[in-house]
Every structure is written in C-alpha cells, then in structure tokens.
Amino acid sequence: MELGAITSRQNQIVRQAAALARSGEKRREKRQFLCEGARLCRDAVLSGLPVELCFVTEQARAKYGDYLRPVLSVCREAYLVSEHVAELLSSTKASQGIFCVCGWPERLLPEAVWQSEQAPLIILENLQDPGNLGTVFRTAEALGIEQAVLLGECCDPLSPKVLRASMGAVFRLNLRAEKDPEKLCKLIKEQGFRLHAAVPDASALWVTEIDFSMGQHAVLIGNEGNGLTAETIALCHDSVTIPMAGRAESLNASAAATILLWEMRRRAAEKRGEACG
Amino acid sequence: MELGAITSRQNQIVRQAAALARSGEKRREKRQFLCEGARLCRDAVLSGLPVELCFVTEQARAKYGDYLRPVLSVCREAYLVSEHVAELLSSTKASQGIFCVCGWPERLLPEAVWQSEQAPLIILENLQDPGNLGTVFRTAEALGIEQAVLLGECCDPLSPKVLRASMGAVFRLNLRAEKDPEKLCKLIKEQGFRLHAAVPDASALWVTEIDFSMGQHAVLIGNEGNGLTAETIALCHDSVTIPMAGRAESLNASAAATILLWEMRRRAAEKRGEACG
Missing domain, CATH: 3.40.1280.10 (SPOUT methyltransferase, trefoil knot domain)
Known part of the structure; x- marks a missing residue:
C-alpha cells in the first residue's frame, strides 16, 4: 500500500486525530477515538471496529509489519508520519509509532438498545x-x-x-x-x-x-x-x-x-x- | 505546639524534603522518605516509624487536627508552610497540605537480617x-x-x-x-x-x-x-x-x-x- 507522508504537526488530519486522544468531548462529537500501539490497533481491526485512518512511522512500519498488515488492509487512508508527528499523537512515554482512528463501537452509541444475554x-x-x-x-x-x-x-x-x-x-x-x-x-x-x-x-x-x-x-x-x-x-x-x-x-x-x-x-x-x- | 514558619521555596529544610519525594537515590542516601497526606502521616506514626519533621499548611492544620495530633506529638520539628511551599513538596494534584519526613523502617535497611515467621x-x-x-x-x-x-x-x-x-x-x-x-x-x-x-x-x-x-x-x-x-x-x-x-x-x-x-x-x-x- 502506498502511504501518503505527513511531516508537519500543523497538518489538519493529524491535529484532529491528536484531539481525539486528548478530549472526550471531541470523541463524543466525532464518534471516533484514537487507538495507539501495534497490538491495540490490530485488536481493533480483529474485533470488527471500523478503522478510518492509520498513522505509522517509518521505524514502526519496519518493526511491526505483522500487526500493521490487517490494519492497512481495512483502513480508509494511511499515512507515514515523522517521529515528531508521532509524538503529538502519542499518550505514552515510549510510543511504538502506530496509531489508528476508529469509529465508536455501535453498542456504545447513545441510541443503542441494551440487550443482555444470559451470562455473568x-x-x-x-x-x-x-x-x-x-x-x-x-x-x-x-x-x-x-x-x-x-x-x-x-x-x-x-x-x-x-x-x-x-x-x-x-x-x-x-x-x-x-x-x-x-x-x-x-x-x-x-x-x-x-x-x-x-x-x-x-x-x-x-x-x-x-x-x-x-x-x-x-x-x-x-x-x-x-x-x-x-x-x-x-x-x-x-x-x-x-x-x-x-x-x-x-x-x-x-x-x-x-x-x-x-x-x-x-x-x-x-x-x-x-x-x- | 509552636510551629516555625517557612514561606520560601529556597529554604534548605524544604528543599531537602522535596528531594526525598523526587529521588530514590536521595532516599537511600539519607535513609529517609517523605510521606504526604493526613492519613498516611498518621499511619506512619501509628506504625512506629521514626518521624523527623512535619510540614503543614494553615488550612490543613485547621482541617486535619485529628490526624495531625499524633504526628506533632512524636516529630522532632514541625513547620507551618505556605501553600506554594506545600506545592513544592507535593506529588499529587490536590495536596492535603500535610507532610512528614520519616526514617526508613529498620527491616528495610540493607543490613537487616531477614527472618520469616510462619505465615503466608x-x-x-x-x-x-x-x-x-x-x-x-x-x-x-x-x-x-x-x-x-x-x-x-x-x-x-x-x-x-x-x-x-x-x-x-x-x-x-x-x-x-x-x-x-x-x-x-x-x-x-x-x-x-x-x-x-x-x-x-x-x-x-x-x-x-x-x-x-x-x-x-x-x-x-x-x-x-x-x-x-x-x-x-x-x-x-x-x-x-x-x-x-x-x-x-x-x-x-x-x-x-x-x-x-x-x-x-x-x-x-x-x-x-x-x-x-
């Protein structure tokens, strides 16, 4: 997959994704959230969540290929980002350099009807x-x-x-x-x-x-x-x-x-x- | 108990106490640690730890009298500190404004002989x-x-x-x-x-x-x-x-x-x- 490149922290796509990590209000407004880390991003895909965007650093792309592949196969757009853009997106001290923007799980939408199955x-x-x-x-x-x-x-x-x-x-x-x-x-x-x-x-x-x-x-x-x-x-x-x-x-x-x-x-x-x- | 007052963050007693909160090396060197919060300070005293110093804000002194009393009755020195001195000592977002400097528990000293009792x-x-x-x-x-x-x-x-x-x-x-x-x-x-x-x-x-x-x-x-x-x-x-x-x-x-x-x-x-x- 050919990835677009983002090297500026001023980029609007990046800024909006970073806002999803920082603000619960923004998440509720957009009905999206930001997922960080190789395993979490792959888990989001495997759990059937809608994955909109993916951001990955050059280093992470080389290191986490097995995790990245399912993410790239479903996401709408993917970008190669520089390290200092990744820092803006990250909520951790040592970022792995992989992020994706996902849509809310349907069952967590305010209008979802709550149905319980017979389970603890x-x-x-x-x-x-x-x-x-x-x-x-x-x-x-x-x-x-x-x-x-x-x-x-x-x-x-x-x-x-x-x-x-x-x-x-x-x-x-x-x-x-x-x-x-x-x-x-x-x-x-x-x-x-x-x-x-x-x-x-x-x-x-x-x-x-x-x-x-x-x-x-x-x-x-x-x-x-x-x-x-x-x-x-x-x-x-x-x-x-x-x-x-x-x-x-x-x-x-x-x-x-x-x-x-x-x-x-x-x-x-x-x-x-x-x-x- | 008559309390000395400290209003400057440059005060050496305060700076040394703040260093105990921030640095494990300093704690090991001095064999002391800083304890924060009304309940923790009282617990330290009730557990028989040696309490050297106490720092308390005017507000905390009024609010946490029941916790403060046992601390003041055993500590070597106690100081009334201003709010911005308390901020320097604090590791929490909402400080209660009570701190004490305690000596290490003897059993945690490197030279302590480890003896186990018959208990899980x-x-x-x-x-x-x-x-x-x-x-x-x-x-x-x-x-x-x-x-x-x-x-x-x-x-x-x-x-x-x-x-x-x-x-x-x-x-x-x-x-x-x-x-x-x-x-x-x-x-x-x-x-x-x-x-x-x-x-x-x-x-x-x-x-x-x-x-x-x-x-x-x-x-x-x-x-x-x-x-x-x-x-x-x-x-x-x-x-x-x-x-x-x-x-x-x-x-x-x-x-x-x-x-x-x-x-x-x-x-x-x-x-x-x-x-x-």
Missing part, C-alpha cells in the same frame, strides 16, 4: 480512574465475563489510558452504557439476573456465601472513593462483601472487582464440573 | 510499576497476608506513588528486600515453605489445585512485562497459573496477585473452619 455480568457505577476501568475490563475478559455495563458517570472507556490498561478487552467485551440505575436494574431483573451490590461492610453477605453456581448473576462495583450510590444499592437483591483482615479499610475498586469476578467464575465452573475456575 | 508470604520479583506494587501491598494486607519480600530490582517501596497506592499498608506489612533469588529461596525453603511460581502458562498447576489449607506457602509474582525470571521459577517447588478465558493473554501483575492471595486466604480459612475467606 459486571456493572460499574461512576468509576472515575481510567487505569482501574481498563484493568477491570482486562480482568473480566481473562476470567470469562463477557459483558459489562458502565452505569452513571464512568470515565470514557475509549480514552487512551483505558484502552491501554484494558489490553484491547474494551473492544471485545459486550460493553454498554446507561445513565439511569433504576432503568438498568429493572431491565436486568426482568431477564432473571440476581443483582449483588459490592460494599465494604462486614455485615453484608460474604462473597463465598453467594451461590454463583445457580442462576444468572450481576455484580455491581462502585466509585473508587464513595462506592455505589445508596439508590443503586437499594435496587439490588442483596449486598456482598469481601471479608478483610488487618487495618485495611478496603480494597481498591479493581482488586475488589477481581475477587468478585473470580468467585463468580470459580463457582460457576464448579457447577459445570470443571477442574477449576 | 508473597514474593514480588522485579515489579516496576509503583501503582501495581502499592496495590499489591494494600490487597495483601486486606487479605491477611502479613509479609512480603521485594526480590531483585523492584521499584522503591518508599516512593510517593507506592505509599499512596498502598494506603499505608507498606508501613504495616512485614516487608523485606533481597537481591539474590537463590539466597532467598534457600532461606524460605529451610523454614518449611512451599514456593509457587506464578506463570501465565496453561500447563502449570491451576491455582485451585494447590492445597493452601496444609502447610506454609509462598507465592512468587514477576515483572509486569516479563514475568518471573527463569532462574527464580527453577528455584520454586512448582508453577501455578490462573486459568483464563477469551483472547486475553494474561492478567496484569496486580490482578494475578489478587487472585493468588485470595485463594491462599480462602483455602487457609476453610481449614480453620471459618465461614469464609
């Missing part, structure tokens, strides 16, 4: 830390949880930090967004899910007391500092906690999510008679 | 991300793991980011550092521990196959990108893995540590006949 589900309310959010996505995927809902005001799942921490899981999860807890919980209850609110409260059910081996379960995790809202907790069937030792007052949101997801998976696998999780 | 143990090899390291400490404490070893070239456990992510757990864990895997593994084996190397390898033992309810166990977690070194894996009794689903190739280091620590705790509690983990 994680619901994240008001998660604000991009590293936490991305890590939870990565862990959920690794543990076989296929769907996640962003409830309320979570940070943007298409920001560079979330994409990076998720290692591409954000492209593969059945991911939805919903502002209204009442609407969401009603919908999920109607589909037969039991809703468990994760709380740092020793009087709640211990996670090992819930029988994840029977029926459909959704676990709800709240904001890093404030936990779940009282409104959302009241909408759940019960509250669940992880018993703690020592002087620690709580686990961080992503560690708590990891243990809850692991227990959902481990117990569900026991039911199926698998050797393990 | 986590060993971290070459962990480089301060957020990961601090989170693992916090999770370990919450799950009742009382001791941790930093093996090889881990990032500095007394850096501002680790302290913050650990929520003070770094002060309370029985924490040691050891450069040499052979020396460490020999010592721990002599004390009757079984050593389990965590690897992202589906052919290793699944974590649920290890009987943590019997005997003493140590789990070893490796570097974020490269895992454990081959040398260290060879020194362990066996290798353990967390079964994964989906296209995810691995969990991040702190998520893997969370699941391994949780399983150690959960199985050990089963043995004691507790209701849960």
